[in-house]
């Protein structure tokens with residue numbers, strides 16, 4: 287169950303939001319009375335409640351907005367209990383002062399906005415002595431490991447406990463606490479009105495994470511990154527998982543570089559089966575792999591991890607997705623035959639073989655010399671293309687060319703060659719800098735295949751100009767969806783729907799940015 291917190295200044299807004307939430311399926315709502323401006327009309331809020339409520343009045347020391355006296359606060363809480371409120375939230379000292387009465391259930395709560403204390407079990411034991419029906423512990427996560435400690439507490443205690451960590455490091459605990467036995471989690475009414483750092487909206491909890499379907503058997507998948515930003519991978523993967531009827535949830539884990547090792551050690555206790563890996567971890571994960579796809583070794587980066595017993599197996603679906611995208615442009619391959627390509631992906635010992643319809647005799651110009659370019663060079667070279675890399679920082683292009691065995695040219699000379707394929711492996715043109723392009727329109731000949739890895743927007747200036755010049759174009763959406771399809775198969779053994787993933791991604795990016 288999801289408890290949705292409402293914090294509004296006016297009674298009528300509280301009541302309107304409450305009704306709306308119930309119409310959207312909410313079964314429990316927390317009314318944060320400390321947000322109400324002026325005199326609180328408890329009777330009105332209680333009589334007009336369309337579903338059970340948790341009544342909370344937070345002081346500033348507990349992260350709230352209550353401006354009245356402590357005596358007034360206690361009077362309101364007592365009045366609500368006498369009126370038969372469904373749940374009342376009582377902080378540790380308040381729970382000592384206000385006793386049980388009637389049918390009202392007591393949530394005894396604890397907050398720490400600075401840290402997740404070492405002695406969580408001792409704190410829990412203290413709260414358990416205060417006659418709770420439910421214990422709520424909310425602390426700040428300063429490392430991903432704090433979340434796991436909190437989940438282990440939730441799982442190990444007798445009194446039903448909602449344990450969650452705050453901050454963007456803590457988001458996984460809000461999504462996964464039900465898997466570890468929490469009676470409910472908390473969410474906000476709207477993503478623009480978060481009442482606690484790292485909180486998700488009711489809508490996200492439902493439509494992205496399908497929170498109410500998460501149980502002790504749910505397999506955990508996810509993405510590790512820092513920053514995690516607004517990664518679209520959770521939306522795309524969770525939509526596909528739901529459609530396939532698989533009991534798994536895909537979670538965004540913000541993992542700072544210094545916590546990567548501990549996180550991978552913790553993965554088994556989280557119940558993690560698979561992870562997408564992105565900046566800055568693609569290279570750093572290599573030292574923890576016990577098996578890997580040959581491409582991972584050649585590229586020096588893995589973007590997909592699969593956990594099997596004590597094994598951590600690394601794959602690089604970026605390279606396959608990027609290569610397939612180029613081949614689609616060159617040979618008008620319309621769809622990725624997932625099974626065919628996964629036959630080699632799944633056999634970690636198998637080398638990727640050049641395809642029959644390879645790229646012999648073609649010259650590819652790669653713009654950018656980062657991780658994505660590296661994966662692209664590997665795929666293009668394996669398929670017989672001559673590759674030239676050009677990067678803003680010449681040294682980076684030279685290093686890539688040297689290690690991967692290709693050519694490089696100065697960024698200022700990138701228009702001096704006549705490539706058959708141009709691949710943008712830089713973020714140039716990405717939202718919000720949609721008026722930028724890494725390659726001048728005048729140099730785009732109609733026979734050229736233009737592949738832009740940027741997917742937000744899909745129709746970058748480069749893509750628009752290439753279309754106008756009559757080039758064959760492939761967008762970053764294609765690559766994104768292809769790598770997600772390959773990851774999905776590696777994680778679940780099943781094929782996801784290409785159309786579903788693509789449409790979900792396109793809808794999320796939205797026409798405004800496209």
Ligand SMILES: NC(=O)c1ccc[n+]([C@@H]2O[C@H](COP(=O)([O-])OP(=O)(O)OC[C@H]3O[C@@H](n4cnc5c(N)ncnc54)[C@H](OP(=O)(O)O)[C@@H]3O)[C@@H](O)[C@H]2O)c1
Pocket residue numbers: 604653654655656657658659677678679682710711712713714716724739740741762763765766767769
């Ligand atoms: N569609 C997909 O599925 C997919 C998958 C992976 C990546 N991508 C996209 O591909 C792009 C590159 O990713 P990455 O992981 O390779 O990033 P990365 O490792 O940070 O490398 C970025 C490269 O772009 C260059 N660059 C950055 N800003 C530039 C600018 N304003 N002008 C010229 N060059 C610039 C960098 O040059 P310096 O060394 O000079 O900074 C570097 O060579 C990103 O936009 C990413 O979103 C898309």
